[in-house]
Amino acid sequence: MTIPSTLTSQQTRLLARQNTITNTAGYSPGTLQANLLILPHKYSEDFHNLCLRNPVACPLLGISSAPGNPHQITPSRCIQSPDFDLRTDCPRYRVYKHGKCVEANKRDLLDVWPYPFTPQKQLQQQQEEEAGNKDGEQYTAFLIGCSFSFESALHDANLTPRHHLTSTIVAMYRTTIPLLPAGIFTNGTCIVSMRPYREEDIERVREITRPYLATHGEPVDWGWDAVKRLGIRDIEDPDFGERQDFEPGEVPVFWACGVTPQMAIEAAGEKIEGLVFAHEPGHMLVTDWRVEDLERLKGGVGCF
Amino acid sequence: MTIPSTLTSQQTRLLARQNTITNTAGYSPGTLQANLLILPHKYSEDFHNLCLRNPVACPLLGISSAPGNPHQITPSRCIQSPDFDLRTDCPRYRVYKHGKCVEANKRDLLDVWPYPFTPQKQLQQQQEEEAGNKDGEQYTAFLIGCSFSFESALHDANLTPRHHLTSTIVAMYRTTIPLLPAGIFTNGTCIVSMRPYREEDIERVREITRPYLATHGEPVDWGWDAVKRLGIRDIEDPDFGERQDFEPGEVPVFWACGVTPQMAIEAAGEKIEGLVFAHEPGHMLVTDWRVEDLERLKGGVGCF
Numbered sequence: 001m002t003i004p005s006t007l008t009s010q011q012t013r014l015l016a017r018q019n020t021i022t023n024t025a026g027y028s029p030g031t032l033q034a035n036l037l038i039l040p041h042k043y044s045e046d047f048h049n050l051c052l053r054n055p056v057a058c059p060l061l062g063i064s065s066a067p068g069n070p071h072q073i074t075p076s077r078c079i080q081s082p083d084f085d086l087r088t089d090c091p092r093y094r095v096y097k098h099g100k101c102v103e104a105n106k107r108d109l110l111d112v113w114p115y116p117f118t119p120q121k122q123l124q125q126q127q128e129e130e131a132g133n134k135d136g137e138q139y140t141a142f143l144i145g146c147s148f149s150f151e152s153a154l155h156d157a158n159l160t161p162r163h164h165l166t167s168t169i170v171a172m173y174r175t176t177i178p179l180l181p182a183g184i185f186t187n188g189t190c191i192v193s194m195r196p197y198r199e200e201d202i203e204r205v206r207e208i209t210r211p212y213l214a215t216h217g218e219p220v221d222w223g224w225d226a227v228k229r230l231g232i233r234d235i236e237d238p239d240f241g242e243r244q245d246f247e248p249g250e251v252p253v254f255w256a257c258g259v260t261p262q263m264a265i266e267a268a269g270e271k272i273e274g275l276v277f278a279h280e281p282g283h284m285l286v287t288d289w290r291v292e293d294l295e296r297l298k299g300g301v302g303c304f
Numbered sequence: 305m306t307i308p309s310t311l312t313s314q315q316t317r318l319l320a321r322q323n324t325i326t327n328t329a330g331y332s333p334g335t336l337q338a339n340l341l342i343l344p345h346k347y348s349e350d351f352h353n354l355c356l357r358n359p360v361a362c363p364l365l366g367i368s369s370a371p372g373n374p375h376q377i378t379p380s381r382c383i384q385s386p387d388f389d390l391r392t393d394c395p396r397y398r399v400y401k402h403g404k405c406v407e408a409n410k411r412d413l414l415d416v417w418p419y420p421f422t423p424q425k426q427l428q429q430q431q432e433e434e435a436g437n438k439d440g441e442q443y444t445a446f447l448i449g450c451s452f453s454f455e456s457a458l459h460d461a462n463l464t465p466r467h468h469l470t471s472t473i474v475a476m477y478r479t480t481i482p483l484l485p486a487g488i489f490t491n492g493t494c495i496v497s498m499r500p501y502r503e504e505d506i507e508r509v510r511e512i513t514r515p516y517l518a519t520h521g522e523p524v525d526w527g528w529d530a531v532k533r534l535g536i537r538d539i540e541d542p543d544f545g546e547r548q549d550f551e552p553g554e555v556p557v558f559w560a561c562g563v564t565p566q567m568a569i570e571a572a573g574e575k576i577e578g579l580v581f582a583h584e585p586g587h588m589l590v591t592d593w594r595v596e597d598l599e600r601l602k603g604g605v606g607c608f
Contacts, residue, residue, distance in 0.1 A: 049514065049517065049521075049522075052359065052517060052602060052603075053359065053360050053517070053521065055356065055357065055359060056357050056484050177481070177482060178481060178524070178525070178533070180360050180524050180560075181522070181523075181524065181525070182514070182521075182522065183510075183514070183522075206487075210353065210486070210487070213353065213356060213357070217353075217357065217486075218353075218485070218486065218487075219485075220482070220484050220485065221482070221485070229482070256484075296606075298356060298606070299356075299604045299605070299606020300603045300604035300606060301603070302600075302602070302603020302604060302606075
């Protein structure tokens with residue numbers, strides 16, 4: 001299917017809700033797409049701090065406005081559709097329990113995130129609150145910047161990422177760069193994505209991606225030496241995604257990657273009671289932020 | 305000399321300007337003290353990005369409002385004295401050239417940062433601009449959070465840092481945690497400060513310092529294992545400051561340290577033409593931010 005390039009972000013979200021589309025790459029160009037991370041409200045302050053302390057790997061584009069409510073995001077400019085629903089407007093979801101992915105490729109979260117509550121659910125919630133679990137099963141959602149945004153800028157500059165040309169999934173690696181801890185989120189490390197570029201193009205690649213601070217920004221490292229510096233096990237065998245070919249004179253260029261927050265959830269493991277939801281990789285939430293908003297987003301979403 | 309605990313931040317700055325005080329530890333309790341980094345305006349965007357990408361090591365409290373002007377800081381709440389002068393209101397300064405400290409313990413910057421310009425200087429500036437060096441010698445200043453602020457909170461909780469009790473300088477170490485690069489600022493690494501605590505006190509120490517996100521926040525790592533994880537050469541031989549004693553049952557607890565930006569300047573080395581100024585370690589700029597502002601400062605100074 002050819003992607004109609006004229007789709008607004010609202011129209012793409014509607015297609016996602018109807019499960020008409022899967023991978024959102026190329027949809028609604030000029031808008032920012034988001035990684036999604038939804039967790040029980042009682043962990044939201046720690047997770048928020050984690051994002052603020054690690055803004056290159058976990059740049060915030062928005063946070064759900066009230067615990068339990070799937071319809072509203074702060075700042076309101078991030079998502080402007082009045083009928084928005086966090087539980088349906090991503091094409092595919094994942095469910096995590098105790099840090100492990102227990103369900104993938106889920107079409108919506110309506111069964112696991114009831115809202116508004118039924119009378120039974122309300123009673124259960126009340127009992128939980130009486131038992132000292134103040135938050136019950138109220139969820140808070142975090143929308144985190146995604147590299148799809150800067151990839152179209154690279155494409156426009158004739159520096160199309162290799163995986164676009166070969167129709168593969170970008171190579172991603174675990175590194176030893178620590179994710180600076182926040183509350184229960186300890187012992188995490190950064191995940192990086194890798195795109196091969198010629199050494200002489202690196203400064204231009206850095207310049208082009210630099211303004212995209214809210215979607216990982218410029219590379220975190222580059223060159224063959226960086227493989228060892230980042231503690232990457234084997235460049236030929238990525239931890240996620242697919243191996244990429246290098247042409248003569250090309251070196252690996254590494255960016256922080258939006259898979260990092262999911263890995264932070266895995267690292268937290270048993271410390272998280274209850275369910276955590278995320279988007280299925282590549283199946284992003286398309287926001288109403290536009291590339292033109294990037295300059296102001298640099299200062300953080302609190303500024304809107 | 306006993307420190308009068310009733311001094312306002314404005315009064316402390318005045319004492320600093322008069323060179324009546326040196327080390328600012330303990331002055332104007334309840335206010336946030338700042339590390340100072342002043343560099344030629346043409347590098348200010350790169351340095352700003354460096355801070356935004358590494359907010360735990362380089363948390364921004366304010367930036368000078370206009371290139372070359374030493375009198376005004378944005379947000380204006382950061383420094384509210386109408387007669388404020390970046391060149392005099394720190395007790396002591398350092399001068400860097402090509403990444404090396406060429407002068408220490410300097411009382412003011414009036415000779416190296418002329419403002420307003422003399423007619424000769426104006427002519428020289430004009431010639432430089434004609435020669436293509438648009439910014440001439442205009443400086444931009446960055447005010448970066450300092451751990452003095454959370455140390456008084458630890459003291460109030462009966463967790464007084466060891467170096468306060470022994471009247472020594474906190475131990476600081478180079479680590480292998482990369483400072484995520486921005487523009488000319490590449491190959492930097494994080495500096496950490498270390499305070500010994502008993503293992504059973506660590507969660508409380510983390511909780512107390514967690515809200516101080518704008519002044520390095522909670523520890524980046526802790527425990528004897530962390531020494532190796534952080535790539536610290538020798539815990540008994542700090543790279544800056546003084547060796548600290550460990551009592552039985554105590555382990556090292558590490559925080560990101562405000563010396564990091566100065567190390568980033570050293571790492572940039574020859575890439576920086578012109579002079580860079582910083583405060584003399586321990587001789588901080590006392591701001592008008594108060595501990596009560598920390599919650600809002602979390603979202604970044606752009607929010608004020």
